[in-house]
Amino acid sequence: xxxxxxxxxxxxxxxxxxxxxxxxxxxxIVGLINFAHxxxxxxxxxxxxxxxxxxxxxxxxxxxxxxxGALAAIAMERVAFRPMRGASVTSLLLTSFAxxxxxxxxxxxxxxxxxxxxxxxxxxxxAFSFGDFTIGVGPSISIVVSALALIALELFLRRTVxxxxxxxxxxxxxxxxxxxxxxxRIIATAFxxxxxxxxxxxxLWVAQRASVDPLMGFTPVLKAFIAAVVGGLGSxxxxxxxxxxxxxxxxxxQATLPAAVAPYRDAIVLSGVIAVLxxxxxxxxxxxxxxxx
Amino acid sequence: xLSVEALKIRYGEVEAVRRVDLAxxxxxxxxxxxxxxxxxxxxxxxxxxLVPAVSGKVVxxxxxxxxxxxxxxxxKGVSLVPEGRRIFAGLTVADNLRLGxxxxxxxxxxxxxxxxxxxxxxxxxxxxxxxGGNLSGGEQQMLAIARALMGKPRMVLLDEPxxxxxxxxxxTVFDLIAExxxxxxxxxxxxxxxxxxxxIADRAIVLAxxxxxxxxxxxxxxxxxxxxQAYLGA
Numbered sequence: 001x002x003x004x005x006x007x008x009x010x011x012x013x014x015x016x017x018x019x020x021x022x023x024x025x026x027x028x029i030v031g032l033i034n035f036a037h038x039x040x041x042x043x044x045x046x047x048x049x050x051x052x053x054x055x056x057x058x059x060x061x062x063x064x065x066x067x068x069g070a071l072a073a074i075a076m077e078r079v080a081f082r083p084m085r086g087a088s089v090t091s092l093l094l095t096s097f098a099x100x101x102x103x104x105x106x107x108x109x110x111x112x113x114x115x116x117x118x119x120x121x122x123x124x125x126x127a128f129s130f131g132d133f134t135i136g137v138g139p140s141i142s143i144v145v146s147a148l149a150l151i152a153l154e155l156f157l158r159r160t161v162x163x164x165x166x167x168x169x170x171x172x173x174x175x176x177x178x179x180x181x182x183x184x185r186i187i188a189t190a191f192x193x194x195x196x197x198x199x200x201x202x203x204l205w206v207a208q209r210a211s212v213d214p215l216m217g218f219t220p221v222l223k224a225f226i227a228a229v230v231g232g233l234g235s236x237x238x239x240x241x242x243x244x245x246x247x248x249x250x251x252x253x254q255a256t257l258p259a260a261v262a263p264y265r266d267a268i269v270l271s272g273v274i275a276v277l278x279x280x281x282x283x284x285x286x287x288x289x290x291x292x293x
Numbered sequence: 294x295l296s297v298e299a300l301k302i303r304y305g306e307v308e309a310v311r312r313v314d315l316a317x318x319x320x321x322x323x324x325x326x327x328x329x330x331x332x333x334x335x336x337x338x339x340x341x342x343l344v345p346a347v348s349g350k351v352v353x354x355x356x357x358x359x360x361x362x363x364x365x366x367x368x369k370g371v372s373l374v375p376e377g378r379r380i381f382a383g384l385t386v387a388d389n390l391r392l393g394x395x396x397x398x399x400x401x402x403x404x405x406x407x408x409x410x411x412x413x414x415x416x417x418x419x420x421x422x423x424x425g426g427n428l429s430g431g432e433q434q435m436l437a438i439a440r441a442l443m444g445k446p447r448m449v450l451l452d453e454p455x456x457x458x459x460x461x462x463x464x465t466v467f468d469l470i471a472e473x474x475x476x477x478x479x480x481x482x483x484x485x486x487x488x489x490x491x492x493i494a495d496r497a498i499v500l501a502x503x504x505x506x507x508x509x510x511x512x513x514x515x516x517x518x519x520x521x522q523a524y525l526g527a
Contacts, residue, residue, distance in 0.1 A: 161395045164388050168381040174343055175379045180367035180396035180444060288383045 003133045005255045011139035011204075013247025014146025018201040019224030020231065020239035021153065022194035028170035028234040028287060029190040031089055033225070035096040036076060038217025039103035040195050044069035044202035045212035046111060049118050058121050066199035073195025074188055081191075082184075107214035115213035118206055125210075142204040149200055150240060153193065157236075162189055170234065171288060223250075230276050232283025241284050294319045294479055295340070295371070295448060300349035302335045302503075309335040311503040313349075317448070322470070322480045324494035324511065326487045326524065331500040333483040334376055337450045340481070341373035342366040353448070368396060372446035376453045376483075378437040382426030386417050389425050389436055393443030403443070410439040413469075431462035438469070448479040455486050467493055487524035491515045499524075 019037065026034050047068035051061035080099045084092055126137045157163040162185070169176045169186050177183050198217075205220060206212060224239075227246045231238025249272065253265045276284065295317040302310040310332040317323045325333050338344030340351050342363035351359045358366050367373075381389050390410060394403040411418040414435045420428060425436060434454055441449055451470065455463045463486070471493055474480055484490035491497055491511045499507040499520065507519060514520045 161391065164384065165392055165395065168384055168388075168392055171381050171383055172379055174363065175375060175381070176392065177363040178341060178343070178367055178373050178375065179392050179440070180364050181392065182364045182396075183362070 004135060005251060007135055007139045007143065009248040009251035010244070011142040011146075011247075012251055013244035014143055015201050015204050015220060015243075016224050016227045016247045017240045017243025018146055018149055018197045018204075019221055020227040020243040021150075021236060022197035022201075023221075023224055023228045024231075024234055024236050024239035025166075025190050025197075026194045027228070028236070029166065029173070030081070030085075030092075030187055032081065032092040032096060033233075034076075034194070035093070035221075035225075036080075036099040036103060037194065037198055037224070038221030039100050039107075040069050040073050040076070040198035041202040041205065041217035041221065042107060042212065042214060043072050043103070044199040045118070045206050045216055046107065046116075048203065048206060049116055049212055052119055062203055065203060066196060069199025069202060070192050070195035073191040073198065077188060077191040082187075104214050111214070113214060115211040117211050120207055120210045124207055138207050142207065145200060145204060149197065153197075156193075162186070166190060226270070226273055230273055230283060232286040234287035235283060235285050238283050238285035238287065245284075294354060295481070296350075296352045297336070297340065298350045298352070300336060300339055300351070301347045302332070302339055302344055303347050309503055310339070313500065313503070313505055315498050315505070315508075317479060317481055319447075319479055320474070320477055321495045322474050322482055322493060324490035324497040325481065325483045325500060326485075326490050326497055327500035328523075329485070332503040333500055334452055335503075336500070337373060337452050337481070337483055340366075341371065341450060343373070364396075367444065367446075370445075370447040371450065372441040372444060372448070373450040374437050374441045374452060374454065376456065378430075378433045380425040380428075380433050380436050380440065383424060385422050385424055386428070386436055387421050389440050390417070390443055393440035394445075397444030406443055406445065410442060413442075414439050430457050431459065431465070434458060434462075434466055435469075438466075442473075442478075446478075448481065449473070451480060451482045451484075453483055453485060455484060455489060463489065487520065488515075491520075 023034060023037055026032055044065045048061055048065035051064040056064065076099060080095055081092065084095050124138050124141070127134050128137065129135070157167055165176055165181045165186055166189060173183070176186065201220065205216070223246055224243065227242035228239045230245065231240070231242030246269065249269055250265065253268060257265060297313055297315045300310055300313040313332065313336050315323065325336065327333055335344055339346045342361050342365070346359060350357060353369060353371055356369070358369060390407050391403070394406050398406055416432055416435060417439055420432065425433065428436060454466050454470070458466065467489060470480065470482070482490060482494060491514055494511040496509065497511050497514045498505055499514065507514065507517065
């Protein structure tokens with residue numbers, strides 16, 4: 001029972017961490033809080049559904065779905081955010097709200113407002129047991145995938161030139177351009193990474209629920225946004241820490257709260273967020289930004 | 294090699310540069326001097342593409358580079374060492390250098406170039422794996438210059454390299470600038486320390502309120518009454 005809850009907590013935390021990272025990467029480079037991030041997730045979910053309906057084998061369908069998330073993120077930047085480059089934070093925020101609402105309406109009217117069942121392979125909903133412990137296959141896969149994605153991202157940011165340039169751009173974008181590194185390449189890479197992470201998170205989310213609906217991305221991305229703020233907006237380690245913290249606290253409260261108090265779970269979590277921000281207004285692990293006059 | 298014609302820069306209502314004309318020949322050091330707010334840094338910013346010009350023209354090697362993106366100008370061989378150094382504090386010295394050459398040289402050549410830079414700045418070899426933010430001001434200035442040189446630029450724009458450095462470090466930095474020129478680099482130097490700038494430069498241009506008020510060889514300017522009274526405190 002306890003082992004199962006821990007696995008669930010880490011698995012939910014991992015999904016929040018992937019989403020929060022996607023938000024944080026884009027924010028650290030372009031100063032945009034992308035509220036349409038959830039729609040990238042929804043889009044990947046529908047892409048998975050479509051690929052499975054067309055009869056692609058499951059691994060290929062996942063590949064298609066994640067790629068769709070990444071491509072959609074790049075397209076979003078080209079169409080909606082590039083023309084707004086240099087605009088104020090508020091304008092960027094409103095643009096992302098507009099993109100988000102637009103995509104939701106497209107999903108609702110173009111596909112269906114109701115949830116669509118996704119035929120997940122049966123082994124995913126199974127469980128394996130060691131003695132007294134029973135552990136779900138789905139949450140275990142989720143943990144492994146999140147861990148691999150975090151390691152891959154870390155290697156990308158540390159070992160490649162464009163990854164290093166992205167870390168530098170989060171500190172001082174203009175100086176990166178003075179090195180001859182094109183701004184558009186760095187921004188496109190940031191969106192590509194955020195789309196990949198949203199796509200992966202969508203796969204893990206759908207795997208647990210076996211359905212997609214037009215509003216699917218809203219709740220997890222709202223949580224991821226909270227996680228990113230708690231961790232320190234724009235800080236990548238902060239996003240990961242915040243994501244895991246939020247996921248773990250949610251599952252723990254779910255498991256331990258008495259039935260009478262359970263409906264207040266989100267209120268309790270958000271009170272905790274306020275408490276953290278009162279003590280550490282910059283978040284748990286603040287982003288490093290060089291202060292200049 | 295570089296010419297700036299009738300450059301005008303405005304920030305909102307404020308006219309930072311009214312009219313600047315200057316020309317830099319290959320292999321020279323030109324000093325751009327003047328008081329705070331005279332428009333020196335804005336002029337460099339406009340050449341490097343960071344600051345948009347209202348009007349005027351910047352020509353490098355016969356090519357009009359006015360209004361090009363900073364990355365495009367950098368790739369033509371003009372490298373700005375910005376005021377306040379602006380090294381990447383969270384990145385190691387090695388990564389700072391690597392980014393400097395990343396877009397200009399193939400990987401093998403970039404490694405050889407990094408080795409040359411470490412020869413030229415031994416302090417950077419010692420701190421190769423240390424984060425840039427942990428270096429002292431002087432070391433950061435060395436890193437900023439080395440980073441700008443990584444891409445083998447043909448011209449370097451230096452903005453206030455002496456700012457905030459201890460006197461003996463200023464000497465080290467200026468000896469280095471002189472050495473770079475001996476190796477054939479063309480340098481446009483912005484400096485508030487006028488005496489120091491005139492010591493090292495071939496020619497100098499004095500800006501005041503966004504306009505060129507005086508120009509000539511460094512020797513001429515060092516002995517002119519205006520410069521002596523206004524900037525050299527004589």
